[in-house]
Every structure is written in structure tokens, then in C-alpha cells.
Amino acid sequence: MMPEQSKHNEDTEKTDSSPHKEENIASTLIEYGKTILITLLVAVFLKLFVVDAYCIPSTSMENTLLVGDFLMVNKLAYGIHTPRHLPFTATSLFSFTLSLFRDVHRGDVVVFEFPGGKNEVKPVESVNYIKRCIGLPGDTVEIRFGKVFVNGIETNFPMHGKNTIHLTDNVFRRNAEMYPEGSAFGDVNYGPVVVPKQNEILKIDPITFSKWHIFIEREGHTIQFNADTILIDGAITSSYRVQQNYYFVLGDNRDNSMDSRYWGFVPNDHLIGEALFIYWSWDPEIPVYSLSEKYSTIRWNRIGTLIR
Numbered sequence: 001m002m003p004e005q006s007k008h009n010e011d012t013e014k015t016d017s018s019p020h021k022e023e024n025i026a027s028t029l030i031e032y033g034k035t036i037l038i039t040l041l042v043a044v045f046l047k048l049f050v051v052d053a054y055c056i057p058s059t060s061m062e063n064t065l066l067v068g069d070f071l072m073v074n075k076l077a078y079g080i081h082t083p084r085h086l087p088f089t090a091t092s093l094f095s096f097t098l099s100l101f102r103d104v105h106r107g108d109v110v111v112f113e114f115p116g117g118k119n120e121v122k123p124v125e126s127v128n129y130i131k132r133c134i135g136l137p138g139d140t141v142e143i144r145f146g147k148v149f150v151n152g153i154e155t156n157f158p159m160h161g162k163n164t165i166h167l168t169d170n171v172f173r174r175n176a177e178m179y180p181e182g183s184a185f186g187d188v189n190y191g192p193v194v195v196p197k198q199n200e201i202l203k204i205d206p207i208t209f210s211k212w213h214i215f216i217e218r219e220g221h222t223i224q225f226n227a228d229t230i231l232i233d234g235a236i237t238s239s240y241r242v243q244q245n246y247y248f249v250l251g252d253n254r255d256n257s258m259d260s261r262y263w264g265f266v267p268n269d270h271l272i273g274e275a276l277f278i279y280w281s282w283d284p285e286i287p288v289y290s291l292s293e294k295y296s297t298i299r300w301n302r303i304g305t306l307i308r
Contacts, residue, residue: 052072052073052075052272052273053070053071053072053073053279054070054071054073054111054128054130054275055068055069055070055071055284056068056069056070056071056130059162059253059256060131060251060252060253060256060257060258060259061109061130061131061132061251061252061253061257062161062162062252062253062256063160063161063162063252063253064109064132064158064159064160064161064252064307064308065109065130065252065275065278065307066281066299066302067284068281068282068283068284068297068299069278069280069281069299069302070278070279070280070281071130071275071276071277071278071279071307072275072276072277072279073111073272073273073274073275073276074273074274074276075272075273076273077102077108077273077274078102078103078104078271078273078274103136104133104136104247104271105133106133106134106135106136106139106150106155107132107133108132108133108274109130109131109132109133109274109275109307109308110130110131110132110133110247110249110266110271110272110273110274110275111128111129111130111271111272111273111274111275112128112129112130112131112249112266112270112271112272113126113127113128113129113270113272114126114127114128114129114263114270115218115263115264115265115266115267115270116218116263117262117263118177118178118179118180118181118214118262118263118264119181119214120214121214121217121218122218128272129249130275131249131250131251131257131259131260132158132249132250132251132252133247133248133249134148134150134155134248134249134250134260135150135195135247135248135260136195136245136247137195137196137197137198137245137246137247138194138195138197138200139151139194139195139248140152140191140192140193140194140195141190141191141192141193141194141195141248142190142191142192142193143187143188143189143190143191143261144189145188145189146166146188146254148250158252159308160252160308161252161253161254162252162253162254162255162256163254164253164255164256166188166255168186168188168189169186169187169188169189177262178190178261178262179260179261179262179263179264180193180210180211180212180214180215180264181210181211181214182210182211183211185261187254187255187261188254190261193248195246195247195248195265196215196242196245196246196265197242197245197246198242198243198244198245198268199241199242200241200242201239201240201241201242202239202240202241202242203238203239204216204223204230204232204237204238204239204240205230205238206225206228206230209223209225209230212240213225214264215264215265216232216240218267219242219243219244220243221233221240222234244267244268244269245267245268246265246266246267246268247260247265247266247268247271248260248265248266249266275307276306276307277304277305277306277307278302278303278304278305278307279303279304280303281298281299281302281303282294282297282298282299283297
């Protein structure tokens with residue numbers, strides 16, 4: 001009887017262990033799922049609010065930044081900016097900014113959401129730009145024969161900028177393409193312009209209407225010019241109070257950069273963060289499947305470079 005009983009017990013143990021194995025597998029899968037979900041949520045949170053990676057697509061910041069440079073951007077540098085669009089879509093979201101650490105400094109290389117062309121209230125698509133901040137809220141910016149002056153003082157040319165500025169304006173860019181509408185500015189003889197500051201009072205009349213109407217509409221108001229009368233949100237007025245701070249930005253390759261000279265000021269709520277350092281760099285024109293050739297284009301001397 002003993003051997004049969006022993007065999008019976010072994011069979012019972014084998015039968016009873018099967019449900020336990022299934023439970024263990026299910027429990028393990030649930031734990032893995034939780035870990036993956038938490039990891040994804042943390043990654044999304046970090047991308048949206050803390051740090052993000054960007055790749056340089058154009059030559060406007062040469063030679064400080066080259067096409068094919070990959071950057072890390074500190075999104076907390078100027079505070080917490082909640083997303084203005086649903087990730088991976090053009091759907092607008094209600095957003096706000098919470099200042100925490102410091103304000104933008106002159107000379108910072110900033111990443112921001114493109115506010116739109118000079119005659120666009122909203123851009124056709126959501127796209128991020130990177131430029132150098134030249135003018136802070138309230139500053140007077142002027143370019144004379146390619147030299148930049150802020151509040152009457154000449155600023156130093158960026159250490160690694162591409163200084164190919166001509167002494168005369170590009171006739172193809174003069175007047176018609178310059179911001180604001182109706183100005184007689186050129187690309188190397190520009191301004192002076194005063195960078196709008198929060199709570200600043202702008203004079204609005206038939207002469208300045210063309211200069212400010214897109215700006216005011218971008219701040220969420222309607223403005224009309226009717227029989228020598230200016231109406232903002234349907235009320236007759238001769239002034240407008242600026243709602244937020246703005247910045248004037250230029251590319252380090254100023255002869256080949258579409259920047260504040262062409263489309264205006266960067267609103268504070270469009271700021272994304274400050275460029276920190278280059279974590280990777282290679283020639284983007286070489287296809288990845290050409291591994292040996294692609295490897296030969298890696299710019300080792302640029303990897304880890306702080307952006308100044």
C-alpha cells in the first residue's frame with residue numbers, strides 16, 4: 001500500500017502544481033506590464049517637461065550647430081511649460097507657464113515653437129526652431145551694416161558663428177519680406193525695434209495698424225480698421241496692453257537664417273527650453289544602410305560639446 005499511496009501523492013502534487021504555475025506566469029506578466037507602463041509614463045513625463053532631444057535640420061546656426069547635430073535640451077531652464085499641442089498631432093491644447101528657476105538671458109541658445117510667418121496668426125504646422133536670443137523684453141534691437149546693437153551697445157558676434165554678413169542689404173529680402181509689415185528694413189540694416197514687454201502699452205492708430213494687427217491677433221484678439229477707427233474685440237480704442245513677454249532671436253549664420261527679422265518676436269509661452277550639449281553628430285545625408293561610410297562621418301570632436 002505504501003508505494004501506491006506514495007505514487008498517488010506524487011500525482012496529486014503534479015496536478016496541484018499546474019494552477020500555481022499559471023498563476024505565477026500571470027503574476028510575472030502583470031509585473032512586467034506594470035514596469036513597462038511606469039517606464040513609458042516616466043519617459044513621456046521627462047520628454048514633455050524635463051529634457052528632450054532635437055536634431056539640427058538647417059544651416060541657420062552654423063557653425064555653432066551643424067546639420068546632423070543631436071542636442072539635449074533643458075525644458076526646465078525657463079520654468080514648466082505645459083504642451084501647447086497634443087503630442088504627435090497639430091491639435092491645440094490649453095497650456096500655461098510656471099516660472100521656476102531663471103529668465104532667458106541674452107545669448108542663450110533657445111528652442112521654441114515657431115510662432116508663424118509675419119502674416120500668419122497661426123503657423124500652418126507645429127514646428128520647433130532653435131536660435132540665439134539677442135533681445136529681451138523691453139530691449140531696443142538694431143542691426144547696422146551687419147553689426148547688432150542692443151540698447152545702443154554693440155553685441156559680440158557668437159564665438160562659433162558663421163560671419164558671412166554683407167555690408168549691404170540683400171535686395172531680394174528688403175522691405176517686402178521684413179518684419180513688421182510696412183517697414184523699410186533690410187537683413188543687415190534692420191530696426192531699431194523695441195521688443196514687446198508684458199503690460200507695455202502700444203499705440204494703435206491707422207499708421208501703426210499694419211505693424212501690430214497680426215501681433216494682437218496672435219494674442220487672441222480681433223482687431224479691425226474701419227473708417228479711421230480702430231476696434232479691438234469690437235471696442236473702439238487707440239491703445240493695446242501687451243499680455244506677455246517676447247524675445248528677439250537671430251541665427252548664428254545670419255546671412256542664411258529666417259529669424260525675428262522676417263517673422264517677428266518669440267512669445268514667452270512658445271519657449272521650450274535651452275540647448276545644453278551635443279550628444280551625437282554625423283552627416284545626415286549619408287544613408288544609414290551604408291554603415292562604413294556613415295560611421296566615417298561621425299564628428300567625434302563635437303560629441304559632448306556644450307552649446308555656447
